[in-house]
Amino acid sequence: MGAQQVAERFAELYGAQPEGVWAAPGRVNLIGEHTDYNDGFVMPFALPHQALAAVSRRTDGVLRLHSAEVEGGITELRLDGLTPQGDENWTAYPAGVVWALREAGHAITGADVHLSSAVPTGAGLSSSAALEVVIALAMNDLYGLGLPRWKLARLCQRAENVYVGAPTGIMDQTASACCEQGHALFLDTRDLSQRPIPFDLAAEGLRLLVVDTQVKHAHSGGEYGKRRAGCEKGAALLGVDALRDVPYAGLDEALARLGDEEEVVRLVRHVVTEDHRVERVVDLLRSGETRAIGPVLTEGHASLRDDFRISCPELDLVVDTALATGALGARMTGGGFGGSAIVLAEATDVDTLTKAVEEAFATSGFTAPRVFEATPSPGAHRLH
DSSP, X not given: OOHHHHHHHHHHHHSSOOSEEEEEEEEEEEEOOSOGGGTOEEEEEEEXXXXXXXXXXXXXXXXXXXXXXXXXXXXXXXXXXXXTTOOOSTTHHHHHHHHHHHHTTOOOOEEEEEEEEOSOTTSSSOHHHHHHHHHHHHHHHHTTOOOOHHHHHHHHHHIIIIIIOOOOOSHHHHHHHHOOTTEEEEEETTTOOEEEEEOOTGGXXXXXEEEEOOOOOOTTSHHXXXXXXXXXXXXXXXXXXXGGGSOGGGHHHHHHHTTTOHHHHHHHHHHHXXXXXXHHHHHHHHTTOGGGHHHHHHHHHHHHHHTSOOOOHHHHHHHHHHHHTTOSEEEEESSSXXXXXXXXXXXXXXXXXXXXXXXXXXXXTOOOOEEEEOOOBOOSEEOO
C-alpha cells in the first residue's frame, strides 16, 4: 500500500485528510547478533519493506489508532491514561512511543493515526521497530520537536523496553531511523556512533536472500530475557561494565576465569567472537572483498546455534541446505527461536538455492518458507 492509499483510508476513517504520511523500514542484520545490549557492534541495513503511517495532530489528549492489518475498528486511548505494560495488543508499540515522548518532556497533545505495514511480523525483521519509528518521526515533524534520528531511536527503544516490556537493544530502532540506501550501518551501540558502509551487492553480481521460516517468535518471551540476564551476569563476574569490554585477544583467559559457569561461558564466547566478526566484515567490505564475508556469516550462525542456543530446526535447515547448494554464506538473523535466515549467494544461483530450500522444507514437513531478496534501502522518511 502506497502513501496515497494510506492517506485515502485515513480520510475514510477520520473524516479529514491527514497532515502527512511517513514511512519506516524493517531491517535485516547482516552480522552482530545479541551484541547490542552488550554495548557491542552491529551491522544492519534497511529493507524495502516499510510501515506507513498517515497522521494528524489532536489537541484534546486523545490518541486514536487504526491498523490495516488488524481486524477491528479504531482504538481510542487517553494520553494521561497510558500505562507501561498495561496493553498487550499491537497498539502498545505506537502508544508506547507517544508515552516515551511525553515522559521525556515533549508536549504531545494527541493524534489520529492509520498504519499499514508490509514488514513481516514475527520474522526477526523488526516489524515492531518500524511501527515505533514511523510514529516517532511523524510526532517529531508534526510537533516540531527537532530531535535527531539517534535520539528518536533511543526513545523508541525506551518505549519497547519499558512500555511494551520487551528487553531489546538499540539496533532495530536505529537501523529503521538511520540507515541509508545502498549501505549497511556499522553501529557502535555504546556511543551510538555510526558509519555507513557501502553494500552494493547487485554491482558485484551477488544477492542476499531472506528466508522467512514462518516460525514466529516473540521478543518479550522469557528465553530472550534469560540470555540477556546471563550476559549481564558474565560481565559482572568478569568485572567489566559490559561484555564489549572483554578483548577478543583475551577471550580464553576471560572464559577460564568464569570456571564452571557453563552457560555464562557460552554466552560470553558468542558475544565477544560476534563483535570480532562484525569488525572483520567491516574490514572486508571496505577492502572490496564482499564474497569473503560469506564464511564469517556462517561462523556467526554456528555460534548462535551452539553457544547462544537460539536457533531452531527450520533455521538450521535453511543454512545447511543453502551451503550445500553453493551459497557463499548463511546464518539466522534477528532475535532467534524462529524468524528468518539470510543467504549470501551469486546472482546466478538464486533460483537453484530458493528451490533447494523450498524442497528441503517440504521434505521435512515444515510450513513453506517465504523467500525474498533484501536490498539495502533508505531509513525512515516523510512521503507526503
